[in-house]
Amino acid sequence: MKIALLGYGKMGKTIERLAVERGHEIVLKVDNDIDNADLQKADVAIDFSVPNAAFKNITTCFEKQIPVVSGTTGWLKKYEEAVELCKKQDAAFIYASNFSLGVNLFFELNRNLAKLMNRFKEYNVAIEEIHHTQKLDAPSGTAISLAEQIVENSDKTGWRLDEAKENEIPVTAKRIENVPGTHSILYNSEVDSIKIEHVAHSRDGFALGAVIAAEWLQHRKGIYSMKDVLGL
Structure with missing residues (x-):
């Protein structure tokens, strides 16, 4: 699976390490300027950015038909708008406040x-x-x-x-x-x-859950949660 990382802070780096350990490839790392990022080379995007970038990151993935998993918090006033855009674009989306x-x-x-x-x-x-x-x-x-x-x-x-x-x-x-x-x-x-x-003893639990969610979402359409991923 080819992954685009949207946000490359401590969590992004942890996701990178665990994803590579699971046999995946990181093909893109975006810190700020998603407008000039080549998302098309990715199978899925994982967003752990910052609150004021998350909505644009997520909806840009919808436009490019890239399934996106987001764990960024602090932007949820626009969550319903994101859901509507996901449906309109027939895209794929998982948001979780915590992927552990x-x-x-x-x-x-x-x-x-x-x-x-x-x-x-x-x-x-x-x-x-x-x-x-x-x-x-x-x-x-x-x-x-x-x-x-x-x-x-x-x-x-x-x-x-x-x-x-x-x-x-x-x-x-x-x-x-x-x-x-x-x-x-x-x-x-x-x-x-x-x-x-x-x-939590480390960030690894959050990061691993996000990678597992991306694996699950890769070939799907629609809006899901970690309850779907874990069958809870």
């Missing part, structure tokens, strides 16, 4: 726990995420996904960074040097607490 196999299993655990805990109003739920100091957005896309899953499966009305209103989920974002990513869900009552947590 472990995180996607954690998502399923979070959904099921939210349904269970919604019966017990004495518990208050909160989310905490910790990432490296170079992360540009807060809270993380993964934390937002976790919060939205709880809202969908409970009586909570929404989430808010730091100071939440009544019946909202408070989300705390911390930035600490050299932390790949930690996400915690805490249900707290006067008598006890229940906590589930996912701790």
Whole structure:
């Protein structure tokens, strides 16, 4: 498989290493100027760029009929517009806030726990995420996904960074040097607490999941998620 990397920071370099280990070829690396990039030589594109470049990267791939996998967060106000453009171009797209196999299993655990805990109003739920100091957005896309899953499966009305209103989920974002990513869900009552947590030990889990998603998407059309890729 010939891969175009859109964004060549730390994650892009990790994806490159793991993709080559799996027998794939990196044929293009784009940091900024996608307008002059020869996407046609790629079978699939993997986008881990920056929030203000992601939408253009993704939709340019649609125009060129290049399947695209994106893990860039912080641009999701334009996600529905991207979905409509994907349908219009009959293209292929997977977006995930987190491609890690472990995180996607954690998502399923979070959904099921939210349904269970919604019966017990004495518990208050909160989310905490910790990432490296170079992360540009807060809270993380993964934390937002976790919060939205709880809202969908409970009586909570929404989430808010730091100071939440009544019946909202408070989300705390911390930035600490050299932390790949930690996400915690805490249900707290006067008598006890229940906590589930996912701790990433390196970027490899995120990168490998993105490569696996690209392998899965390569010959497909349509809009998918990691649940489709992993059969969850």
